[in-house]
Amino acid sequence: xxxxxxxxxxxxxxxxxxxxxxxxxxxxxQEIVDNAGVPKGSFYNYFKNKEQFAVEILDHYTGEMLAxxxxxxxxxxxxPLARIESLYKAFxxxxxxxxxxxxxxxxxxxxxxxxxxSDKIRRxxxxxxxxxxxxxxxxxxxxREKGDISIVYDASILAVYIQNSWLGALMRMKASKSELSxxxxxxxxxxxxxx
Amino acid sequence: xxxxxxxxxxxxxxxxxxxxxxxxxxxxxQEIVDNAGVPKGSFYNYFKNKEQFAVEILDHYTGEMLAxxxxxxxxxxxxPLARIESLYKAFxxxxxxxxxxxxxxxxxxxxxxxxxxSDKIRRxxxxxxxxxxxxxxxxxxxxREKGDISIVYDASILAVYIQNSWLGALMRMKASKSELSxxxxxxxxxxxxxx
Numbered sequence: 001x002x003x004x005x006x007x008x009x010x011x012x013x014x015x016x017x018x019x020x021x022x023x024x025x026x027x028x029x030q031e032i033v034d035n036a037g038v039p040k041g042s043f044y045n046y047f048k049n050k051e052q053f054a055v056e057i058l059d060h061y062t063g064e065m066l067a068x069x070x071x072x073x074x075x076x077x078x079x080p081l082a083r084i085e086s087l088y089k090a091f092x093x094x095x096x097x098x099x100x101x102x103x104x105x106x107x108x109x110x111x112x113x114x115x116x117x118s119d120k121i122r123r124x125x126x127x128x129x130x131x132x133x134x135x136x137x138x139x140x141x142x143x144r145e146k147g148d149i150s151i152v153y154d155a156s157i158l159a160v161y162i163q164n165s166w167l168g169a170l171m172r173m174k175a176s177k178s179e180l181s182x183x184x185x186x187x188x189x190x191x192x193x194x195x
Numbered sequence: 196x197x198x199x200x201x202x203x204x205x206x207x208x209x210x211x212x213x214x215x216x217x218x219x220x221x222x223x224x225q226e227i228v229d230n231a232g233v234p235k236g237s238f239y240n241y242f243k244n245k246e247q248f249a250v251e252i253l254d255h256y257t258g259e260m261l262a263x264x265x266x267x268x269x270x271x272x273x274x275p276l277a278r279i280e281s282l283y284k285a286f287x288x289x290x291x292x293x294x295x296x297x298x299x300x301x302x303x304x305x306x307x308x309x310x311x312x313s314d315k316i317r318r319x320x321x322x323x324x325x326x327x328x329x330x331x332x333x334x335x336x337x338x339r340e341k342g343d344i345s346i347v348y349d350a351s352i353l354a355v356y357i358q359n360s361w362l363g364a365l366m367r368m369k370a371s372k373s374e375l376s377x378x379x380x381x382x383x384x385x386x387x388x389x390x
Contacts, residue, residue: 023308025220102311111370112307113218116297126370151387160367161360161383164376168363172355175306175321181359188356192346192387 008046010036016057020106023113024054024121054110055124061106062128069135080143081194084136088166088189092182101177104170107132112171133163143194150195162193203241205231211252215301218308219249219316249305250319256301257323264330275338276389279331283361283384287377296372299365302327307366328358338389345390357388 014035019027029050033040047053072087095101103109111125137159143149151158165185172181209230214222224245228235242248267282290296298304306320332354338344346353360380367376 021311023218023220023312025218025308026312104307104310108366108370109307112299112304112366113220115299115369115372116216117218117221122370122372126372129367129370153382157379157382160376161379164363164367164380165356165360166363167366168359168361171303171307171362171366172324172359174310175303175317175324177310177317177321181355184352184356185359187348187352188388193383 007036007038007042010038011043011046011053012057012060015053016061016106019054019057020061020103020109024050024110025113029053051118051120054114054121058107058110058121058124058128062131065132066135069132073135073139079148080139080146081148084139084143084162084194085186085190087136089186092179092186095173095182096179101173101179104174105129105167108167108170129163129167133159136162151193158193162189165189165193202231202233202237205233206238206241206248207252207255210248211256211301214249214252215256215298215304219245219305219313220308224248246313246315249309249316253302253305253316253319253323257326260327261330264327268330268334274343275334275341276343279334279338279357279389280381280385282331284381287374287381290368290377291374296368296374299369300324300362303362303366324358324362328354331357346388353388357384360384360388 011032015027015032018031018035027050029043030040032053033043043053047056068090069087072090073083075083075086078086107125107128110121111129114121115125116122137155140149140155140159144155153161169181169185173179206227210222210227213226213230222245224238225235227248228238238248242251263285264282267285268278270278270281273281302320302323305316306324309316310320311317332350335344335350335353339350348356364376364380368374
């Protein structure tokens, strides 16, 4: 028999997989429970409603992304700026390897679709993006302390700029189904922004 | 009696207003015809389906945006780079004046929500963004010819970078409901990118 935690996690995993691809409004609860292999009644034992479910999926997604960031940004063999470049390059390499140019950033997608109609989802998406920006900021602070960067902005300002530009590049990748926007982002990041 | 063109335009205007705010999937055809003040049957006289309708709304939106761009970018009193800065500043000023930090770019929103599920809408959104990028590219080419810019990238590459970063800033504005991402975009655009 499945434990409570198993059931909840299965619904979150299935929900992320479906909602990431189709968006919030096109995702039905029936589809989620069918994919998770749990009875429909279970859904409401764990989540108040679909909105609350989306917030929990976002939190799960953010945790996974932070773990991936941590893995790259904590590499003490690289200088801080090289770590930031290698973080985005690792994401780009993965998209190019997969070749479908789908998905993008789940938090950005939800904030675009639901930003003006669900304040709860919007706040959770904004919090997610802010959390994912912070490790880049920490790395930029380290670069600044070492005198590795000439751009005068605060690390917090520059980190927000870089992260937002990255989300724009991901959006365009999803629209164009090509790697061009990602390649241009990496070029300008390395040769103009992190100088 | 309303003319054919009137009816079609009323549905497109109503559709843009609703779909811009709520997204594609949350917008119903009934709501559109109610807001346009036309009978539901009329919808299918003009549009094959909701997908085709979204493509026509996108085209209408793009035409309006291009006219606004043209108005600023053709100002011969300003140097080409100053025209690009004033284009984005005009958009930012409008968002700040309105204060709600809603909507963003309609084409970007649709490409985020529908990019992996409707190839027709995705292609139309990509074409829209590409059309809106082109006038910026033309201005950058003029700046390059005059020797006003030191960044070595082709105008086409730099225009794509600037436009995508702008779309990222708009996305973040919609998530954060604040002007911060827009202000940071303008700062980095003026002091780093257009140098």
